[in-house]
Amino acid sequence: MAKTRTRYVCQECGRAFPKAFGRCPQCGAWDRMVEEIVEETKTAAGHASIHRLGGLSTPRRLSEIESETEDRIHVPLNEFARVLGGGVVPGSIVLVGGDPGIGKSTLLLQMTMQMASQNRVLYVSGEESERQIKMRAARLLQDGGGSAGSLPEELYLVTETNLDAILEHVQVVNPRLLVIDSIQTVYRPEMESSAGSISQVRESASRLRELAKTSGIAVFLIGHVTKEGVIAGPRVLEHIVDTVLYLEGDRFQTYRLLRSVKNRFGATSEVGVFEMQERGMIEVANPSEAFLAERMVNAPGSAIAVTMEGTRPLLVEIQGLTSHTPFGNPRRTPNGIDYNRLLLITAVLTRRLNLGLAEQDIFVNVVGGLRIDEPAADLAVAAAIASSLCDQPIRADLVLIGELGLSGELRMVGQMQARLKEASSLGFKGAIVPRRLHQKEPWPSGIEVQEARSLAEALKLALMQ
Known part of the structure; x- marks a missing residue:
């Protein structure tokens, strides 16, 4: 007979406990415990029975396994293909997350419409009706003259949230690509918990992963994010999938960044850049040029940094502004860089260069909505702040690359040749x-490279006298 028991699951981290807590002992979240009733079915041997889509597994010798690899499925969107590592791997499961309204559904629908010309695609929506999706598809096909192109014949739509019904549709349609929008709306009817809970999200994703691995269907899951900016339901969901993509950007700006934070088939931290327009997501072939398009030349407080996003170097403008404050606690406001990193750079400028920043509000902004996490932009941030304080512009044709140490020294960063090229x-x-300690390959031609040992030396070279 089936045995039932009660447990309490934290909706933030997924940790289960035998009793409820006001504050989760694992992640520290308050009032996130949800009661769940778990039904355990034991076999005659005493082990929990597991339903498998592909039957029982059989161990094989490593030498007997064929090493032939199936070609990736071509993705017409080059920026999307770059982030995935060159295309969609058959049998992979990809999670796409992002803020509400950032364009996740639009990007996936646009991609599937282009891929449906050569592949059969099943798009499952749990939030929008089929008519709503068709209206969006027609809008994406409109050209400049207002006429709509032909809708793809191999793109199938269905509105469903029951996972068992979705799997039946998959057997009937037999698609090569499956899109679930979104995973938080899917539920397994045999479970007591509601859709969107930790257990429902985890079990539904595990079942879809088993489907992908046994059938070779590529599965895309769209996931919501919490107010903290992480995918709702958990880190366990990120462990289940092969690739995790985040669609980032400010809703008040046109650029969207598709970032890879986990990829078993390609490089992590790879970035694809799109521009949100009325016709959907338009690829930005040269992101550096787009980020610098509206730059004001020879303006104080503006510096150009070269950051690496995966294997792609990006040039971005960093703006710094200092303003005298009559209050005793000056503000430090970063947009696009880490707050603690800004405090470190400000402390080095104050202590090592004797700049009077103790009575200055400091604002730093990365133009274009890009977020920089690597320390290679430290020199550009420091130069932008010093340029604004001294009211002296930095040369318009100059880039600044380097990590800043606590003693005011500059440290070398990786992939310098690619940045300079x-x-x-x-x-x-x-x-x-x-400054390089060991002379290796020469610097690229066409650009004059000046080496500096310290921040003070670099600022003397950068600021226009």
């Missing part, structure tokens, strides 16, 4: 970088 290709004539 990208800067040279965009027309920049000079670069300030940390």
